[in-house]
Amino acid sequence: MNTRLAHLRLALRLLLRDWRAGELHILFAALVIAVTATTAIGFFTDRLQRGMVSQSAGLLGGDLLLRGARAPDAQWLEEAGRRGLDHSRVLEFPSVVLRGDDLQLSAIRAVTDGYPLRGELRVAERPYGEDRVVNSIPPTGEVWVEARLLPLLNMEVGQSLELGSVRLRVAGVLAFEPGPGGGFFALAPRVLMNQADLARAGVLQPGSRVAYQDFFAGETAALAGYRDWLEPRLDPGQSLVDVRGGQPTVGGALERAEQYLGLASLVAVLLAGVAIAMGARRYAERHFDVSAMLRCLGAAQRDILALFLPQLLVLALLGSVLGILLGYLAQGGLLYLLRELLPGKLPAPGPLSVLLGLLTGLIVLAGFALPPVLRLRQVPALRVLRRDLTPMPLSGWLVYGTAIGAMAVLMWRYTGSAALTLGLIGGTLAALVLLALPAWLLLRTSRLLRPGLGATWRQGFQHLWRQPLLSVSQILAFGLTFMAMALIALVRGDLLDDWQQQLPAETPNHFVVNVLPEQLEGFQAFLRARDIEDSGLYPLVRGRLAAIEGEDPASRVAEGEETPGAINRELNLTWSRQLPSGNRLTEGHWWPADTEGEAVVSMETGLAQRLGVGLGDELRFSFGADSLRVTVTSLRSLRWDSFQPNFFMIFPPGLLDDQPTTYMTSFYLPETRKGELAVLMREFPAVTVIDLDRILNQVRIILHQVTLAVEFVLVFVLLAGFAVLYAALQASLDARLHEGALLRTLGASRRQLRAGHVAEFGLLGLLAGLLAALGTELVARLLYARVFDLAYGAQWWLWWSLPLGGALLVGVAGVWATRRVVRQSPLVVLRGL
């Protein structure tokens, strides 16, 4: 026991001495970077998930939620009442709200007394101000709105807005509201209103698009019983969401951002790990003599470990604690960058994230630093006499095995799936090997410069050429980081602009839905009077694809493929006498112009392929209680980005007459004439105008925030890259100091020495930049062609900005890190260092 204590005390003393001597700085810094990067993301996702999940009953707004596009059977509600369950209904629909000439498409939520059954509403008196819990819903004549709606309508709390035919006073700012968000209209700001105002507003008409949300709350047993009773009665358009089953998501953008952030942080961890491994190796090598002396004095291998392992442990703890603190601060930065996407206030991070931060520190240090330090135990005692005796080099399997193992553990934490983790690791290794080739070629090519170089420059370049493996890995590390940053900048800056520029002039920028049949003539006259050219008015009936050749459509989707959205929701169905412009028949025949009520349908070819539908197949559609069987007689292709109303299914006239019908169209209205939309809204309050310019703008804002957040995390990757550079420099510092002193002895000036460093690190950064430009160009080309379906113009700026920027950044960092070499007295050559 006493020896153990003595060991520990000695270990701490050695640690302190090494710290003062600067031996541990790079190891420690790399560890802090790794822990900061992971905990920043860890805290962030933890808060998000706690906000979303841990209080999900409160967040859902009830214990059980029945969702559907139609009102549920009255009998179902009676049954809930019989079982002692509370009930509250929310109607959610998109609608345009106005104030003066400003209008904004919003997500309206009309609620009744008692809402929410679980959780609480929080309302503030001014945007982003102090909020309080309210135990009621907005009184009639008043609404509570999300803060971001106010600037969009140029208004303040206390003023009124118009919804359909009613004026409603904005009485407060909605700071937190439970309930499932998501879907297309998660983009739109929420407006919470009293259902009692709905009828007067006149915005909902038969056929309008409304989501019914029926919340239930009560005893667990009663809930379970009701659930069992209800489930078999649901029609395909309805779904049950409970606390455990369907956690609401904040929307795809945020979810994907989370994934990117997690992956980026892992890259930072990997790079920091490499720096740690290098630092640990140098640390071990510098302690060979101490170990040999201790062995000589009679220390067993076990004693050597008892001396060095506690040092690692203390280092891991200190590094993790500092990393966790910095991670907490960085997480605040992330929240700020993503504030518009986040739901109100988030709960504080839990103790688990702190624990995970500590664990990350331990795993990273164990995975990357343990193997070299374990070597200390094998230093032969004879080394005290013969300094050339070093312990056996480590097996590569051990070194890379533990490192990959550590990364796998961390990755598994993010992905939660062993298969995905293995795939990611395999993919990463393959990508590294694939990219190492051009990096190596670049390095080889740079040797062609050799004959034309002066002594100092050649001396600088020589460092890169002499250790090609190290140089290639550094070029890769910086190249990949620069590439990720460039790609993100490219996507953020150009993607939407490119896309918009490729649209023909006067492409429709407004969609109009919910035009009632009795308003059709008036509406058309309104457009004609203002010289607004519409793309044709299409009848709209909502129905669901219920069966294909008698089978459930979902069963037709190939294994492993994503289920098309079109079979999970109600479709917009239309009828037409002619083939609409922009549509092209790919198979079959269009019906004759005099066709009336024939049971046939024309289907969009892409959906048909995914569901395995061909000409002559029988489809069944359901409209609430009604259903309709039709035969596919033609397939059509269409351009979705034409901004004409496009339909998966078109029927001949006369077949859907019995169903509630509204009309839709699209038109182009220049920015200068947006004011006329307000006039249109006042004349036709039930009509919903979707302003694509506004939506694109919102997409742009979200894209901007998400990419900023990802770049924020990439800064950690860059820092980790510098840690690798610094660690590599440390490893070669003795040789560099010696070489610098020798050059000084031969009469080299400091300027000449520095020129050598500028050459070395400038070239390193330049090559990394070239690799990044190459990678960005290729990946962007692929993304544009395959994912975004856009024409890609070569980005010449990449080819000068990335190499130059890289040379500057890495050059400055390298020159700074080698400043000691320049200051070194030449006398060390004589002293033999």
Place this chain on the structure above:
Amino acid sequence: MQNGPRETPIVSAQGVGKQVSTAAGSLEILREVDFRVASGESVAIVGVSGSGKSTLLGLLAGLDLPTAGRIELAGECLNDLDEDGRARLRAAQAGFVFQSFQLLPGLTALENVMLPLELAGVPEAASRAAQLLERVGLETRLEHYPRQLSGGEQQRVAIARAFAMTPAVLFADEPTGNLDAATGARIISLLFELNAERGTTLILVTHDPDLARRCQRTIRLEAGRVVSDEH
């Protein structure tokens, strides 16, 4: 004790002392060292380990500054020059040969010899370096790297490098210390041949009595003081 010849010396030390501070207090390595070396002379500095030989060589060559006294090299007072000034002076006036050769491992023999020429911006560095290597008998080894050369060959490259700038003074620190006797003897011959050919002043530190005997003059150090200076 005798002083050097009367004509302008190429190297002179006047009252030179060197103190360094250590954890245990200040340590006096050199004390009141006085001598002059005439142009073309060959001088051996001898003494036991720790007598301050290498420190004195470093001071004479301007690799470090004395804490007392003054040193002149080629008519310039080293005390008045900053580190870059001394580097300039070394580039123009001094050549070095070390015990451990001190070649740069990443450069070929030719490039190692070119190094001082290129640092000084001398044109046609490659052809001059090639001539020197030919002179030391390494004309077939121009493109070899140090690790591909034997110890004797490495020292010959170092000697070629030392003479590349036709220095006024050649400083050598135990030039045969790492070589066997036969190779050492050949290196010494080469050194003195070149010294005679080019009229270079030679100042060397050695343990080797044979090598010391071949010099015109021997300065003996004991505990940082000059105890004898014999022609």
